[in-house]
Amino acid sequence: MSKGYLGFVLHAHLPFVRHPEYEHFLEEDWLFEAISETYLPMLRMFNRLLVDKVKFKITFSISPTLSAMLTDDLLMKRYVKYLENRIELGEKELERTRDNEQLQKTVSIYLNLFKENLDEFVHIYRNNILWGFRNLEKEGVLEIITTASTHSFFPVFEEHPQAIEAQIQNAVISHGRNFGTKPRGFWLPECGYFPGLESYLKANNIDYFFVAAHGILLSDGKPQNGVYSPLELPNGLSAFGQDFSLTEAVWSADTGYPGDPVYREFYRDIGYDLPLEYIRPYIHEPDVRVNTGYKYYAVTGNTDNKEFYNSELAMDKLDEHAEDFIQKHIDQVAKLEGLMDKTPFFVTPYDAELFGHWWFEGISWMEAVIRKVSKREDELEMITAVEYLEKYPKNQTGVPSFSSWGNKGYSEVWLDGKNDWIYRHLHKAIDRMTELVFRYPNESGLKLRVLNQAAREVLLSMASDWPFIMKTGTTVPYAVKRIREHIHNFNYIYDNLRRNTVDTGWLTRIERKNNVFPDLDYTIFGKK
Amino acid sequence: MTRDRLTQYSMFDLYKIAENEGVQYDVTEGNRDELIEKILEALEEDKNERDLANNDAMKLKNTKYDILQDYELEAQEKQVYSIPEKYNDTRIVLLLRDPLWAYTYWDLNDKELAKMKEELFFEGFFLRVFELSSKKTSKEDSFSKDNIIDYYDIPVDEKDDSWYINLGKTGRNFGIQLCSVIHGKVSVLSESNIIKSPRGFVAEHIKDLSNDPDLMTVLMSGLWDYNNKGENVIPQRILSIMENQDLTL
Numbered sequence: 215m216s217k218g219y220l221g222f223v224l225h226a227h228l229p230f231v232r233h234p235e236y237e238h239f240l241e242e243d244w245l246f247e248a249i250s251e252t253y254l255p256m257l258r259m260f261n262r263l264l265v266d267k268v269k270f271k272i273t274f275s276i277s278p279t280l281s282a283m284l285t286d287d288l289l290m291k292r293y294v295k296y297l298e299n300r301i302e303l304g305e306k307e308l309e310r311t312r313d314n315e316q317l318q319k320t321v322s323i324y325l326n327l328f329k330e331n332l333d334e335f336v337h338i339y340r341n342n343i344l345w346g347f348r349n350l351e352k353e354g355v356l357e358i359i360t361t362a363s364t365h366s367f368f369p370v371f372e373e374h375p376q377a378i379e380a381q382i383q384n385a386v387i388s389h390g391r392n393f394g395t396k397p398r399g400f401w402l403p404e405c406g407y408f409p410g411l412e413s414y415l416k417a418n419n420i421d422y423f424f425v426a427a428h429g430i431l432l433s434d435g436k437p438q439n440g441v442y443s444p445l446e447l448p449n450g451l452s453a454f455g456q457d458f459s460l461t462e463a464v465w466s467a468d469t470g471y472p473g474d475p476v477y478r479e480f481y482r483d484i485g486y487d488l489p490l491e492y493i494r495p496y497i498h499e500p501d502v503r504v505n506t507g508y509k510y511y512a513v514t515g516n517t518d519n520k521e522f523y524n525s526e527l528a529m530d531k532l533d534e535h536a537e538d539f540i541q542k543h544i545d546q547v548a549k550l551e552g553l554m555d556k557t558p559f560f561v562t563p564y565d566a567e568l569f570g571h572w573w574f575e576g577i578s579w580m581e582a583v584i585r586k587v588s589k590r591e592d593e594l595e596m597i598t599a600v601e602y603l604e605k606y607p608k609n610q611t612g613v614p615s616f617s618s619w620g621n622k623g624y625s626e627v628w629l630d631g632k633n634d635w636i637y638r639h640l641h642k643a644i645d646r647m648t649e650l651v652f653r654y655p656n657e658s659g660l661k662l663r664v665l666n667q668a669a670r671e672v673l674l675s676m677a678s679d680w681p682f683i684m685k686t687g688t689t690v691p692y693a694v695k696r697i698r699e700h701i702h703n704f705n706y707i708y709d710n711l712r713r714n715t716v717d718t719g720w721l722t723r724i725e726r727k728n729n730v731f732p733d734l735d736y737t738i739f740g741k742k
Numbered sequence: 743m744t745r746d747r748l749t750q751y752s753m754f755d756l757y758k759i760a761e762n763e764g765v766q767y768d769v770t771e772g773n774r775d776e777l778i779e780k781i782l783e784a785l786e787e788d789k790n791e792r793d794l795a796n797n798d799a800m801k802l803k804n805t806k807y808d809i810l811q812d813y814e815l816e817a818q819e820k821q822v823y824s825i826p827e828k829y830n831d832t833r834i835v836l837l838l839r840d841p842l843w844a845y846t847y848w849d850l851n852d853k854e855l856a857k858m859k860e861e862l863f864f865e866g867f868f869l870r871v872f873e874l875s876s877k878k879t880s881k882e883d884s885f886s887k888d889n890i891i892d893y894y895d896i897p898v899d900e901k902d903d904s905w906y907i908n909l910g911k912t913g914r915n916f917g918i919q920l921c922s923v924i925h926g927k928v929s930v931l932s933e934s935n936i937i938k939s940p941r942g943f944v945a946e947h948i949k950d951l952s953n954d955p956d957l958m959t960v961l962m963s964g965l966w967d968y969n970n971k972g973e974n975v976i977p978q979r980i981l982s983i984m985e986n987q988d989l990t991l
Contacts, residue, residue, distance in 0.1 A: 465798035624840035691817040702823035
């Protein structure tokens with residue numbers, strides 16, 4: 215038996231972004247970048263470990279909106295075009311940099327990445343990478359869990375039980391459709407928890423969920439084992455707390471591993487550095503410079519004068535950082551010895567897209583950690599939350615505190631002067647949706663289509679991504695537009711139903727555009 | 743956003759950026775370099791503010807959406823979506839933001855508002871914030887006299903429709919009433935939902951720091967590190983654990 219357990223939890227999520235009305239749409243690149251730099255390389259890494267018979271187990275959360283996009287025909291065809299475009303750019307870059315050997319090496323890294331992605335995406339996964347994740351779950355190395363349907367931050371909807379129920383129930387149904395299983399675990403979007411949320415999870419047969427460290431530490435009792443074992447809630451669910459002190463080593467750009475000078479710099483991209491006439495075919499129209507994925511510089515330090523990236527130096531460093539990460543856990547195990555009646559469990563949750571996309575070497579780092587841990591199992595072993603509960607089915611009873619993993623630990627990221635205006639609209643739409651279920655409890659035909667689309671629009675408006683973007687300031691005009699779009703669409707349907715009219719042409723257009731959750735049943739908003 | 747990038751914008755777009763960023767400028771002067779300089783300063787200030795307002799997890803999450811380093815004046819999607827400013831019903835809603843702050847928004851029915859304003863002695867509106875013993879099954883019971891511990895009033899203007907409220911105490915129940923005053927008489931227009939703020943610090947019975955193995959695990963679960971890293975990375979409410987309970991070692 216190991217002296218300590220390590221639980222990697224990776225959360226993969228992107229909001230539903232799909233614009234068939236445009237040939238190229240800027241924000242669809244979020245998905246294409248994540249597939250290219252995170253999801254496909256991560257699948258490759260897991261499969262390498264599997265082939266090498268390395269023992270590992272990871273909890274992997276895939277959001278229903280991400281799953282919907284990864285199985286969407288239009289988006290996946292566009293992704294193939296995206297890859298072809300990037301490969302063409304890489305080949306031009308090889309030619310342009312022919313006199314610089316070091317730069318050519320870096321160009322080749324990206325070009326090979328895109329080529330390998332295209333080959334696997336088309337020939338192995340046949341345009342559906344969910345199949346790859348599903349297969350890894352069947353192999354027993356991933357436990358796939360779900361999250362809220364459109365990743366809504368639950369604490370701001372505490373007074374709207376129908377909406378929370380709809381978010382969870384539809385997520386479980388969507389998970390079943392995509393992975394053929396019932397999820398036992400649930401990723402609370404942004405680790406947003408309020409006391410009482412567990413009753414909705416229990417009603418949907420969820421066994422456990424994850425909360426921020428202070429959700430456990432500030433719980434209603436004295437948490438005897440800190441965050442190193444779960445709390446058992448009065449209704450039988452288990453809440454696992456994030457191990458804050460050690461996840462910081464991976465999160466922090468200033469003091470964590472990703473900020474090391476030899477690693478790849480995220481913010482220098484040839485989409486911005488090269489002349490417009492050269493880069494034009496690989497950016498957005500009309501001449502909107504964007505990231506291309508070809509980034510040639512190293513972090514270097516807090517300077518604009520960056521050094522060229524050297525992958526050999528980066529690989530040496532990540533090995534050192536993998537060793538450090540493991541050693542820190544082993545040291546923590548030693549400190550905890552005698553303080554706990556159980557083996558400590560270190561839950562280390564991350565947004566999956568951190569690895570590969572932002573921290574370019576992150577996937578290789580994780581692979582190094584997994585390989586090293588597998589050789590030191592007497593000291594540290596990788597297990598999942600389910601496996602921990604099998605070893606220790608009885609845990610201290612308690613109720614976590616209201617909490618999130620956002621800035622200052624509560625709701626301030628999603629409820630702030632920059633985004634608070636949205637809630638009067640979201641709450642109203644939810645109330646009205648519930649009213650529609652009451653007024654039309656059993657519809658069919660055209661009215662059923664209208665009501666199902668109304669439910670889709672409400673769910674889409676609840677995504678935590680839009681208030682987050684408004685707060686952090688990345689693509690604010692788009693986030694604002696998305697909230698307005700879904701509220702507008704819902705209100706249009708609501709007003710038409712009051713007048714007993716249906717705009718069939720408009721409905722068909724909106725159904726084709728916002729086609730997430732095709733088998734959504736609007737009466738889901740009537741359940742409490 | 744760099745100076746080089748900004749120089750490629752038209753004067754018209756620079757004015758729009760300046761307006762978005764709250765930069766003061768004189769259109770008649772039309773000094774392009776000076777305007778760019780002011781915009782850069784404003785953007786830098788904005789960036790610093792945002793950096794301070796986000797922890798590492800949020801900064802990393804932000805990179806998922808970070809495809810555009812230029813200033814985004816408008817979304818690519820050109821469709822305009824109209825939504826109402828308000829919904830013409832009288833109601834007030836209370837949302838918990840953190841252990842010490844809540845956000846409230848409200849709406850007033852147009853007819854009710856017009857009727858009140860017609861009153862000769864209409865004096866205005868205020869919010870009455872209540873600390874309550876518990877959350878009851880009905881609003882009526884929650885706001886009943888025997889359930890009220892304390893209350894205070896916040897005057898608001900007719901044009902206001904939301905407010906951030908300092909709750910003053912953690913671990914308590916709160917509710918809010920939207921009230922009007924006509925000729926000195928207070929009328930309750932709407933009552934909010936009830937919220938319970940979290941305690942915001944370790945369970946109160948952890949007092950004894952000496953030889954408490956349970957406390958050690960709490961400290962090692964992160965509080966220890968929060969303490970070592972200094973105030974800048976300490977979530978504000980977590981810091982209060984250290985202050986309130988003197989857990990500094």
